[in-house]
Amino acid sequence: MNEQSYPEFTGLELSPRKVDYLKFILEKGDTVKTTEISSGLQVDPSTTTKTLNELASAGYLNHVPYRGVNLTELGEAYAQFLIRRHRILSLLLTHYGLSSDEACNEVSRFEAFVSRDVVNKICSSMGHPMFGVCGEISHEICLHEEKHH
Amino acid sequence: MNEQSYPEFTGLELSPRKVDYLKFILEKGDTVKTTEISSGLQVDPSTTTKTLNELASAGYLNHVPYRGVNLTELGEAYAQFLIRRHRILSLLLTHYGLSSDEACNEVSRFEAFVSRDVVNKICSSMGHPMFGVCGEISHEICLHEEKHH
DNA sequence: AGATTTATTTGGGCTTATACCAAAAAATTC
DNA sequence: GAATTTTTTGGTATAAGCCCAAATAAATCT
Numbered sequence A, B: 001m002n003e004q005s006y007p008e009f010t011g012l013e014l015s016p017r018k019v020d021y022l023k024f025i026l027e028k029g030d031t032v033k034t035t036e037i038s039s040g041l042q043v044d045p046s047t048t049t050k051t052l053n054e055l056a057s058a059g060y061l062n063h064v065p066y067r068g069v070n071l072t073e074l075g076e077a078y079a080q081f082l083i084r085r086h087r088i089l090s091l092l093l094t095h096y097g098l099s100s101d102e103a104c105n106e107v108s109r110f111e112a113f114v115s116r117d118v119v120n121k122i123c124s125s126m127g128h129p130m131f132g133v134c135g136e137i138s139h140e141i142c143l144h145e146e147k148h149h
Numbered sequence C: 001a002g003a004t005t006t007a008t009t010t011g012g013g014c015t016t017a018t019a020c021c022a023a024a025a026a027a028t029t030c
Numbered sequence D: 001g002a003a004t005t006t007t008t009t010g011g012t013a014t015a016a017g018c019c020c021a022a023a024t025a026a027a028t029c030t
Helices: A016-028 A034-041 A045-057 A073-094 A100-113 A116-125 A140-146 B016-028 B034-041 B045-057 B073-094 B100-113 B116-125 B140-146
Strands: A061-064 A068-071 B061-064 B068-071
Touching: A016 A034, A016 A045, A016 A068, A016 A073, A016 A100, A034 A045, A045 A061, A045 A068, A068 A073, A073 A100, A073 A116, A100 B100, B016 B034, B016 B045, B016 B068, B016 B073, B016 B100, B034 B045, B045 B061, B045 B068, B068 B073, B073 B100, B073 B116
Parallel strands: none
Antiparallel strands: A061 A068, B061 B068
16 A cells, blocks of 8 residues: 555644654564553653554554554555655655754654645655665655556 | 843743734834734634733733733744744645645745744745745844854 | 453543633724 | 724633643552
8 A cells, every 4th residue: 555545635734742643653563562662752651552543543553452563555555655764755855955964853853744735846846766875765656646647 | 232142041931822923013013902913813812811921920011901912022022033034844744735825825824933043044944034924024033143163 | 250450541630832702902094 | 182993902712732749550470
């Protein structure tokens, strides 16, 4: 499943913290336990449980209580976008004199508020770069959407 | 008074909404009344009063109850930075295929989370442009700080 | 298996940011 | 100086975070 199937989201649906959760879960892959997330995001396990429930209610995760979570199809597509957004924006900032680390950290603070449309425009304007400063960039959505214009 | 005198701020001190208030007040100039702000930001006057008090407590404004507010020296320097940040970031986005309006709107959503350091780096990397997409850009701070490196 | 330990969830409470409404108070206008 | 408008105060609300303590489920150990 990839982003193509979800042309409807704007990229502004999730709060900054929820973005962290989804990115973390995608990067861990498969089923993720509450404790892994708690220590990964440095947050109390009870906070994690609650956030996981919210993400599950919103359709991004399947949560089996006491067992762990995994991404739904929507969640997977969405998380792929989140990672791509992070990488595109970080790469962009490195073109203005920031180091990779600086760029990543800075972007982490504001990425949740950058729309999918704008990410796609930047992405295409940069020629759909394959490598960001913190990993490979995949372009399933944005390339697909470009065809329609 | 200009930004030079305040090398200490990071640009992350204020919430998005407070950024709006300070930018609005700087653009109005001089003493600004509660009602002007309320209608400018489309918010209940009581909300404005409360926010104004918070900004005054934090040292950005002088508030004379029932009379209005004006920027302190810190507030003026800070607001100048806020405007410069908005314009630099908007200009940046127009280099990636966004229209002026799109760029302004997009930037409004995330600008509060972009640090002064990064704005200065972008600014100097762009050659300290004099004109943004929504007004002239003044460079008192960033040019000053550049001298120290 | 049964007991202990570990992991997870529930329930409660706290903070920050933002907002509105109704009533009181001050300033302005007539 | 009385009426009107503006501003403030006090109360309440929502959303997003977060933590703690207690309860519950799962896993481990003997």
